[in-house]
Amino acid sequence: DTAVSQTPKYLVTQMGNDKSIKCEQNLGHDTMYWYKQDSKKFLKIMFSYNNKELIINETVPNRFSPKSPDKAHLNLHINSLELGDSAVYFCASSLRQGEQFFGPGTRLTVL
Amino acid sequence: GQSLEQPSEVTAVEGAIVQINCTYQTSGFYGLSWYQQHDGGAPTFLSYNALDGLEETGRFSSFLSRSDSYGYLLLQELQMKDSASYFCAVRAYNFNKFYFGSGTKLNVKP
Numbered sequence: 001d002t003a004v005s006q007t008p009k010y011l012v013t014q015m016g017n018d019k020s021i022k023c024e025q026n027l028g029h030d031t032m033y034w035y036k037q038d039s040k041k042f043l044k045i046m047f048s049y050n051n052k053e054l055i056i057n058e059t060v061p062n063r064f065s066p067k068s069p070d071k072a073h074l075n076l077h078i079n080s081l082e083l084g085d086s087a088v089y090f091c092a093s094s095l096r097q098g099e100q101f102f103g104p105g106t107r108l109t110v111l
Numbered sequence: 112g113q114s115l116e117q118p119s120e121v122t123a124v125e126g127a128i129v130q131i132n133c134t135y136q137t138s139g140f141y142g143l144s145w146y147q148q149h150d151g152g153a154p155t156f157l158s159y160n161a162l163d164g165l166e167e168t169g170r171f172s173s174f175l176s177r178s179d180s181y182g183y184l185l186l187q188e189l190q191m192k193d194s195a196s197y198f199c200a201v202r203a204y205n206f207n208k209f210y211f212g213s214g215t216k217l218n219v220k221p
Contacts, residue, residue: 033209041196043154043211056208090153097202098144098159100209105153 003027006091006103013081014111021076021106023091031055032074033100034066035090043090049074078108086110113137115199115212122218123189131184131215133199140201143175143182148214149195157184157197186217194219 004025013019025032033056034046047066048056054066063079074091091103115135123129133143142161146154160166160175160182172185186193199212 041148041214043198043200043214045209048208058208098142098161098200099156100144100146100154102153102155 004091004093004101004103006089006106008106009104010107010109012109012111015081015083017081018077018079019081019108020078021089021091021108023074023076023103025072025091025093025101025103027093027095027101029093029095029101030071031094032068033092033094034074034076035092035102036060037088037090037105039087047074047076081108081110083110113140113201113203113208113210115201115210117197117199117212117215119213120216120218122220124220125189125191127189128185128187129189129217131186131197131199131217133182133184133212135180135182135199135201135212137180137201137203137210139204141204142202143173144200144202144209145171145173145184146198146200146211147195148198154198189219191219191221193217 007022031050033048037043046060049068052068065077068074088105090105092100094100144159145157148154158173165174170187175182196214198214
């Protein structure tokens with residue numbers, strides 16, 4: 001059984017388009033996250049939700065909008081995609097301090 | 112702010128022991144975590160130190176010293192499959208923020 005799943009795994013799109021990435025966890029965790037990993041492998045937190053409520057909103061462009069329809073889902077919508085948005089986006093969830101479970105990642109390429 | 116420093120790359124031979132250091136500057140945090148990431152894969156949790164001292168999990172051990180703002184991950188009996196990137200991370204006191212180090216690429220050679 002997949003603990004944290006993301007779709008799609010790969011996303012190739014043109015500048016200016018709008019796209020969404022979906023994330024689901026079946027671990028019963030209360031907290032979910034979105035991370036961006038750039039080409040230098042630096043992992044940066046973007047958003048964190050606890051029980052469907054936004055608790056962290058790092059300084060990301062407002063073109064990025066997370067949505068959590070329920071505790072098990074956290075989706076990421078990106079408007080007006082730019083070249084610099086190309087990266088791997090990871091969804092994660094956690095229950096206990098220090099331990100997060102990551103999804104397989106979505107490799108976004110903006111052309 | 113928060114910053115976690117790690118060596119960018121470490122090379123060791125199969126069967127050896129390697130230590131990956133993490134020095135940090137942070138205003139306060141719950142504990143220090145370590146994650147492993149293979150190329151093309153997702154980070155996977157390895158260990159967590161909430162308190163100072165050594166935590167052992169099989170071939171991997173992790174250490175934390177808050178007074179020295181320092182931690183390390185120790186990998187013993189290295190195997191080729193241990194070739195990966197290793198990240199230290201802290202969960203800060205302010206809200207639920209996790210901060211990751213820049214990662215250390217471990218190359219294990221035969």
